[in-house]
Amino acid sequence: MTERAEFEALERDAVYRAIATRRDVRRGFIDEPLPQDLIHRLLSAAHCAPSVGLMQPSRFVLVRDRGIREAVHAAFLQANEQATATYTGGRREQYTSLKLEGILEAPQNLCILSDPQSERGHQLGRHTMPETAIYSTVCAIQNLWLAARAEGVGVGWVSILDPARLREILQVPANIVPVAYLCIGYVDRFATEPELERSGWETRIPIEDVVSYDRFSAGEKVANP
Amino acid sequence: MTERAEFEALERDAVYRAIATRRDVRRGFIDEPLPQDLIHRLLSAAHCAPSVGLMQPSRFVLVRDRGIREAVHAAFLQANEQATATYTGGRREQYTSLKLEGILEAPQNLCILSDPQSERGHQLGRHTMPETAIYSTVCAIQNLWLAARAEGVGVGWVSILDPARLREILQVPANIVPVAYLCIGYVDRFATEPELERSGWETRIPIEDVVSYDRFSAGEKVANP
Numbered sequence: 001m002t003e004r005a006e007f008e009a010l011e012r013d014a015v016y017r018a019i020a021t022r023r024d025v026r027r028g029f030i031d032e033p034l035p036q037d038l039i040h041r042l043l044s045a046a047h048c049a050p051s052v053g054l055m056q057p058s059r060f061v062l063v064r065d066r067g068i069r070e071a072v073h074a075a076f077l078q079a080n081e082q083a084t085a086t087y088t089g090g091r092r093e094q095y096t097s098l099k100l101e102g103i104l105e106a107p108q109n110l111c112i113l114s115d116p117q118s119e120r121g122h123q124l125g126r127h128t129m130p131e132t133a134i135y136s137t138v139c140a141i142q143n144l145w146l147a148a149r150a151e152g153v154g155v156g157w158v159s160i161l162d163p164a165r166l167r168e169i170l171q172v173p174a175n176i177v178p179v180a181y182l183c184i185g186y187v188d189r190f191a192t193e194p195e196l197e198r199s200g201w202e203t204r205i206p207i208e209d210v211v212s213y214d215r216f217s218a219g220e221k222v223a224n225p
Numbered sequence: 226m227t228e229r230a231e232f233e234a235l236e237r238d239a240v241y242r243a244i245a246t247r248r249d250v251r252r253g254f255i256d257e258p259l260p261q262d263l264i265h266r267l268l269s270a271a272h273c274a275p276s277v278g279l280m281q282p283s284r285f286v287l288v289r290d291r292g293i294r295e296a297v298h299a300a301f302l303q304a305n306e307q308a309t310a311t312y313t314g315g316r317r318e319q320y321t322s323l324k325l326e327g328i329l330e331a332p333q334n335l336c337i338l339s340d341p342q343s344e345r346g347h348q349l350g351r352h353t354m355p356e357t358a359i360y361s362t363v364c365a366i367q368n369l370w371l372a373a374r375a376e377g378v379g380v381g382w383v384s385i386l387d388p389a390r391l392r393e394i395l396q397v398p399a400n401i402v403p404v405a406y407l408c409i410g411y412v413d414r415f416a417t418e419p420e421l422e423r424s425g426w427e428t429r430i431p432i433e434d435v436v437s438y439d440r441f442s443a444g445e446k447v448a449n450p
Contacts (some may be wrong), residue, residue, distance in 0.1 A: 002414035005377035007239065014236035015243045015375035019270045020366050022226050040432075045244045047432050050370065052384055054421035056430045065438050065439040083352045091347065100350075113441065121427055122316065125325075127308045129384040135404070138363035140371075143244050145275065146371065150240035152230035159277055159354040171440045179360070189227035196279040202346055205281045207265070207272050213395045214290045216338065 018149045021190055025154030026099045029106040029185035033064065038151060039108075040185075045147035046112070052129075053121025058140040061170055063109040064095055068169060073103040074179065075165040076158060094201060101158045106183035111170055112141050113132035114177045136181045144182075154187035243374045246415055247431075249381030251324045254331040254410035256354055258289065264333075267409075270372035271337070276361035279344025283365040286395055288334040293394060297406065298328040300390040301383060310386055319426060326383045331408035337366050339402045354385060362404045369407075379412035 007015070034042075043060055051057060063069055080100065087095045103109060116133035125132055141157075148155045158181045166178050196202050232240070259267075268285055276282060288294055306327065312320045328334060341358035350357055366382075373380045383406045391403050422429050 003417050005412055005414055007243070007375045007377065008233065011239035011242065014232065014239035015371060016266070016270065017236065018232070018240045019372060020273055021335065022275070024275050036246065044432055047430075047435060048245055049363055049367070050247070050249050050382065051383075054386040054419055054427040054429075056427075056435070057442075058435060059438045059441070061441050062438050063434065068246075068439055079353045083349075086348065086352065092286070095349070098349075109439075121313065121421075122429070124308075124320070124323075124421070124426065127311065127385070128304045128387050132382075132384045133276060134365045135360075135366075138360045139367040141360075142274070142364040142367035145364075146368075146410075147244060150232045150237040152232065154230075157277075157357075159350040159357045160352070162353050166411040170241040173441070173443070176441065176443075187230055189230055192226040192228050194279055196346075196349070201349065202279040202281075204279075204345045205270055205272075205345070210272060210281070210283060211268055211287065213287050214293055216284070216286050216336075216398070216401065218398070220285075 018146045022145055022149040023190045025156045025187055026102045026195065027140050028187045028189065029102050029154060029183070030187060031107060031188055032077065033107040034185065035138065040145050042144050042151070046140040046144035049136065049140035049143045051121070052132040053124030055118050055133060055136065057116055057118050057119025057133050058112045058137040059113040059115060059176060061111040062114065063111060069103055069109055071169045072109065072161070072166065075161050075169065076101055076103060079160045079162050094199070098199060098201065099158060102156050102183040103158065106185040108184055110182045111178055111185055112137060112180045112182065113172060115175065116177060117175055134177060134179060141180050147207060152186060153184060154190070156183040158183065220221055243307050243371045245372040248371055248415045248419065250381045250412055251327045251420065252330070253412045253414065254327050254379060254408070255412060256332060257411055259378065259410065267369050267372050267376070271365040272370035274361065274365035274368045276346070277351055277357040278349030280343050280346025280358060280361065282339045282341055282343050283362040284336065284338040284340060284401060286336040290334060294328055294334055296394045297334065297386065297391065300386050300394065301326050301328060304385045304387050319424065323424060323426065325385060328383065328410040331410040333409055335407045335409055336403055337362060337405045337407065338397060339404050340400065341402060342400055346347050359402060359404060366405050373409060377411060378409055379415070381408040383408065420439040
């Protein structure tokens with residue numbers, strides 16, 4: 001069975017709109033839990049991501065419990081204190097002014113994990129590049145992020161967390177890898193620019209500087225003056 | 226500046242359609258190079274993916290040159306011979322019957338790489354989880370894959386390649402990591418099922434088996450009978 005390749009112009013534009021207007025959301029979450037059918041659509045979108053050998057390594061822990069979110073938030077505060085100490089002067093001032101997570105504001109969090117040693121997929125595609133198992137889970141995260149955008153749901157990825165502490169809190173066994181810890185919830189509006197661009201933390205690289213043809217060439221002017 | 230959160234139902238459905246009908250394409254590529262404006266749209270979709278600290282680590286090498294594609298194809302054949310030798314009996318027979326790449330059939334290939342040590346982003350979010358640099362590039366790959374689906378363009382990820390050999394062929398410097406080697410091109414139709422499901426290589430895991438609440442629990446019945 002096959003399905004036609006074409007999308008209508010309006011459908012195509014919608015996909016590009018989701019991609020272009022998706023943001024890393026850390027504020028403005030509405031204090032209203034997402035309904036279960038919406039959660040199901042988002043997780044299903046993640047679960048049908050590509051996976052090497054069709055191994056489907058992604059696992060999902062939806063965290064609604066306030067106590068668990070408080071424990072994760074405490075882990076964030078600790079990791080963020082250490083991160084803050086690595087900056088000095090104006091850069092530190094700028095860093096401390098950033099809003100970097102919405103763990104308690106979002107009515108639910110979602111930890112996305114991977115089982116990279118799973119026998120499923122029978123190792124197809126993993127002999128030369130075993131890292132593609134975890135990459136498959138990252139594809140699932142991006143599927144969910146775009147589906148969420150189309151649902152008016154904000155997603156923020158918190159990487160300022162000690163993975164060992166996260167394992168303890170969520171009781172993650174040794175063979176499973178926490179890949180992303182996300183804050184998710186309804187929002188009214190999405191910012192038009194990434195927060196780190198708006199705040200002056202970093203600028204956008206022009207597309208021409210990251211593309212080359214037939215062989216790698218470092219186009220980025222900053223890195224190669 | 227902000228943008229409204231809502232998508233129309235038809236727009237939302239289009240995003241889900243791209244997610245659900247995206248396939249890993251290894252056959253049926255039309256022998257017609259993608260126009261440059263379409264390539265630009267796809268790469269721009271990839272480039273606006275989320276990245277940790279807005280570091281934008283993704284780099285893109287569009288490979289149209291036949292000689293280079295032939296060298297990559299030879300590298301695939303070598304890696305695939307080694308992979309084939311790891312299977313026995315009926316599983317080997319099944320493995321050798323699979324079509325695993327379209328390197329020469331697709332009029333262009335695309336290598337997506339990452340610069341995980343880039344100073345851009347000023348290490349934000351990378352103290353505790355440095356692997357999020359490469360994960361950012363995988364998010365870019367999935368953006369491109371979905372945009373391609375909406376454009377009627379097939380994408381196939383080839384991981385049966387020795388990364389060291391790929392580095393040599395594409396002249397990739399030591400600080401840059403090849404993340405994915407993709408075959409891309411127009412197709413007429415997309416298969417409704419993943420090829421590895423249709424061929425009986427692997428089955429789909431029901432969504433209930435990969436989701437748990439508040440703490441990790443291994444729901445998959447196969448792994449935990």
